[in-house]
Each structure stands twice: as C-alpha cells, then as structure tokens.
Amino acid sequence: SGNKRIKMTSFRLFLMLFLDQPTTRKFLIGVWVGLAFSIAVILSTIGIMDGFERALRHGLRSSSGDVTMQSRNGFFVLDDEIKSELKNEQITRYTSLIQTESFLIFNDESRGVLIKAIDENYGKLVDLPLNIAEQSAAIGSEIARLLKINVGDDIVLAFGKGGTEFRNMPALSRFRVERIVTHGVYQKDARMIYVRKDELQRIMGLGQKVNMIALDVDHTGHKGSNDLKLIEDKISELRMRFEPGFYFKPYWREFASVIEAVQAEKVLISLILQLIVVISVFNVL
Numbered sequence: 001s002g003n004k005r006i007k008m009t010s011f012r013l014f015l016m017l018f019l020d021q022p023t024t025r026k027f028l029i030g031v032w033v034g035l036a037f038s039i040a041v042i043l044s045t046i047g048i049m050d051g052f053e054r055a056l057r058h059g060l061r062s063s064s065g066d067v068t069m070q071s072r073n074g075f076f077v078l079d080d081e082i083k084s085e086l087k088n089e090q091i092t093r094y095t096s097l098i099q100t101e102s103f104l105i106f107n108d109e110s111r112g113v114l115i116k117a118i119d120e121n122y123g124k125l126v127d128l129p130l131n132i133a134e135q136s137a138a139i140g141s142e143i144a145r146l147l148k149i150n151v152g153d154d155i156v157l158a159f160g161k162g163g164t165e166f167r168n169m170p171a172l173s174r175f176r177v178e179r180i181v182t183h184g185v186y187q188k189d190a191r192m193i194y195v196r197k198d199e200l201q202r203i204m205g206l207g208q209k210v211n212m213i214a215l216d217v218d219h220t221g222h223k224g225s226n227d228l229k230l231i232e233d234k235i236s237e238l239r240m241r242f243e244p245g246f247y248f249k250p251y252w253r254e255f256a257s258v259i260e261a262v263q264a265e266k267v268l269i270s271l272i273l274q275l276i277v278v279i280s281v282f283n284v285l
Helices: 002-019 022-061 080-088 120-126 141-147 197-204 227-242 253-284
Strands: 067-071 094-106 109-118 136-140 154-159 171-181 192-196 212-215 246-250
Touching (some): 067 227, 080 227, 094 120, 094 141, 109 197, 120 212, 136 141, 136 154, 141 171, 171 197, 192 197
Antiparallel strands (some): 067 246
16 A cells, blocks of 8 residues: 555656646646647548549449440440340449530520430439430539529530531530530539530431440449449440440549549648647647
8 A cells, every 4th residue: 555655656757747736737638639639630521532532433423324435436226135135234224325525505695515415224224313305404503503494495516517518517406405414524614515415416416326325334243342443344345245346434434643643632731731730749748
C-alpha cells in the first residue's frame, strides 16, 4: 500500500506540471482540439473524395450501361450472329442504339449536342425514365437550364445526311421536349439528348443500321466482388471473341483521367494532413 501511495503522489506531481497553471491547461486543451480537428479533416477529405468518385461512376453508368460496343467500320446491323456471340458470353442485357453529334436550335440560339437514338430497352438498361413518344425528345437538365427550355417546348435538331444523295445538306427535324433528364454528371446533362431510334434511322436513311451496343455485365454470383475488375475481365473476353471488328469501352473510360486524378489527390492530401497530425502529437508530448 505504501508503494501505491508513492506512485499516486508521483502521478499527481506529474500532472501538476501540465495542469497547475491556467496557461498550460489552455495550451493542452488547444493542442487536443487541434489534433481532433486535423483527424476530422483527414477523414472528411477522404470521405468527400470517395463520395465524388462514387457519384461520378454512378452518373456515368446511368448514361451508357456497363460497356459500350462499337464497330471499327462505322454503322452495322445487329444480326443473329452478333446476338449469338453475345449469348455465348453470358450477355443477356443489351440494346442497340445510334450515337451522333448534332446542333440544337432553339429561339435563334444553337448548341452542339450529343444525340442518342434509343428504343424502349435502353431506359431499362440504364435505369432512366426514357420511354419517348414519336417526334419527342428527352434533354439533359443543364441544356434546359442554359437555353431556358421547358417540357412541351419545340426544338430543332440538325443532322448530317452523309448517306443520302444530298449529303452536304443537313436534315432539320423538329421535336417536342417530353422529358428533362438528370444524370448527375454536368458534362452529360449539358450535351445529352435522347430521341427514338426508328425516327433517327428514317431521318438519316440508315435502315436497320446502328453504330453502338450498350450492354450490362452479369453480376449474379459475384456479390461483394470488385465490380470494376469484373467488367474489365469481361471486356477482355469480349475482345478475344469480337476483335478486330469491334472495340469495347467501360462506362468510365471518358472520365478515366479525372478518376485517376481524384485518387492521386486523395493520397497526396491525406499525407500532407497526416504531417499536421504528427506535429500535433509532438505538441502533446
């Protein structure tokens, strides 16, 4: 018991070095608050950047599906042979579409846009409300905001007619805005317009031809696995079967550099902030 009293007395004397003077107590409290704040900033920064990356990937996927498949020769027909090859690769969710550039004209203003001509299966594939009526279109929310377009307004789209006799003259077609779509990615919302595939095929004189297939990778039986790795592996298998006639892109390819930059900055900022924590720990000591 005597040794215990000596230890307690020594511990009280040790605490008096830090807690005896008001200035010392304030300094100690400030150091602990600074340490806690630094750790909170690190965790918040990592969380914000992870959330940004997750939101970006979700927005990109909601406008293209897991993988896009395009022919190296331009337009093609989705025939039974291609469907059979996709079935052999366990690809059951896919749809054909046309993607092309155009000019939107509204109230004497024009804007370059990206047109996706789709059918009813595309909306189910990307989980967006895209059941479009005849002579109607769905436009991105930023296009509607910038040009002050509302649902029910008429817009004019200019298409190239490279496959017809008057190939140097654009085809001007009028569409009614049926829906305003939000993808969650500014670049998509600022330039994406959806129309019916059969109407664009008629306008451009394409018959049954398309220039892109959007497809989903089967995630059944891979719950909890890395979705990105699963998609990359499936793309490698598809390339072995379809190349050199077709090439494949994952949904994040357009913004791959942005995603890589976010990941690099997350590591760099975390390291810098951890130096602040180390300094705070030295202050505590």
